[in-house]
Amino acid sequence: DAGVIQSPRHEVTEMGQEVTLRCKPISGHDYLFWYRQTMMRGLELLIYFNNNVPIDDSGMPEDRFSAKMPNASFSTLKIQPSEPRDSAVYFCASRSRAGLNQPQHFGDGTRLSIL
Amino acid sequence: AQTVTQSQPEMSVQEAETVTLSCTYDTSESNYYLFWYKQPPSRQMILVIRQEAYKQQNATENRFSVNFQKAAKSFSLKISDSQLGDTAMYFCAFMSFQGGSEKLVFGKGMKLTVNP
Numbered sequence: 057d058a059g060v061i062q063s064p065r066h067e068v069t070e071m072g073q074e075v076t077l078r079c080k081p082i083s084g085h086d087y088l089f090w091y092r093q094t095m096m097r098g099l100e101l102l103i104y105f106n107n108n109v110p111i112d113d114s115g116m117p118e119d120r121f122s123a124k125m126p127n128a129s130f131s132t133l134k135i136q137p138s139e140p141r142d143s144a145v146y147f148c149a150s151r152s153r154a155g156l157n158q159p160q161h162f163g164d165g166t167r168l169s170i171l
Numbered sequence: 172a173q174t175v176t177q178s179q180p181e182m183s184v185q186e187a188e189t190v191t192l193s194c195t196y197d198t199s200e201s202n203y204y205l206f207w208y209k210q211p212p213s214r215q216m217i218l219v220i221r222q223e224a225y226k227q228q229n230a231t232e233n234r235f236s237v238n239f240q241k242a243a244k245s246f247s248l249k250i251s252d253s254q255l256g257d258t259a260m261y262f263c264a265f266m267s268f269q270g271g272s273e274k275l276v277f278g279k280g281m282k283l284t285v286n287p
Contacts, residue, residue, distance in 0.1 A: 089275070099262065099277040112272040147216060157204050157223050160275060162216035 058082070060163035062148050068169045074136040077166045080129055081150030089160060090123055090133050091147040099147070105131065138170045173198045175265050177278035184253050186287050192248040194263030194278060203267040205239065205246045210280070211259040219261070222246065253285045
């Protein structure tokens, strides 16, 4: 079975530009999570969805960040305008509805560098 | 708020030896879940093992086992017969469900190096 698929794997862009990160969850998983990983702050939850509906976006750092899930097989995380401090690895994860003991399955992440 | 602490930032072990990674957490919840994830240099986050707080029996997955001490809020990971492929960052994580929202909180991670 295919795992969580993220694209692009690497993104380098100049500050001020719009950045869009993409995620395809595992088929049949009802929950989708976006995380950010930095050396200083470690792994932080940004937002998560249940059945395409945002449940908790308290981790989204600023209004420059937005996330959508238009259908069960696709989600985007957008940063507009981007800033150098947004440089990080962004992970998407998905989880089955079967219970909280079901682990989150992570994608390979997108390494974002804002110059 | 829940917190997860991994006090050892880095460890090294010889191949075939046993190593224990420590993790403590702070919570007022009674029902929660604990996980260990591994992140090799390839960057992928891989689940190693999980433990439900209501289960007294410690979880085991092949060479990986945990020592779960609920009263002490401790959740250590033991790796037996260490292999070169075990070299990675290891993250302890805590999950609970509060106020209609779930949250997986990660520790800062620990870098494990297995030497030949």
